[in-house]
Amino acid sequence: MKLKNILIVVKDIEKSRKFYHDLFGLEMILDNxxxxxxxxxxxxxxxKYWKEFLGKEIIPKNNSFELYFEETDIEGFIEKLERYFPEVQYVNRLMTHSWGQKVTRFYDPDGNLIEVGTPM
Incomplete structure (x- = not known):
């Protein structure tokens, strides 16, 4: 068995596509x-489709998972994040863990938690 994808729920798919493209360089493979x-x-x-599938409400900022990305130039990434998305809501601004890794955590436009850290 192989894990193929991670799915996140978003209100505005085009806004989210742009967010993930502009910040992380992710490209669209398929639009269904x-x-x-x-x-x-x-x-x-x-x-709206996810609500139909589940029959339940979506809870943004539930902090039950995070998307993790690595970036060698984390200071440059922070500048890009604040330039493109100045309204970003941080969980923690750039910090350094006791083991030396620099990280920041913030929410995407739909309240999905993202961590960006320097490689370990």
């Missing part, structure tokens, strides 16, 4: 009308 597959295995699912 409300379900979009991006490079690196990330899938965007429009909230």
């Amino acid at each position: 009308d409300g379900n979009m597959i991006l490079t690196e295995g990330l899938v965007l699912q429009e909230e």
Whole structure:
């Protein structure tokens, strides 16, 4: 068995596609009308369809998972993040863990938690 994708729920699929493209360089592979597959295995699912599938409400900023990315030039990434998305909501700004890794955590436009850290 092989893990193929990670799916996140978004309100506006085009806004989210742009966010993940502009910040992380993810490209669209397939657009299935409300379900979009991006490079690196990330899938965007429009909230209205996900609610129909589950029959339950979506809880943004539930902090039950995070998407983790690595970046060697993390200071440059922070500048890019703040230039393109000045309204970003941080969980923690750039910090250094006791083991030396620099990381930042923030929410995407739909409240999905993202961590960007320097390689270990």
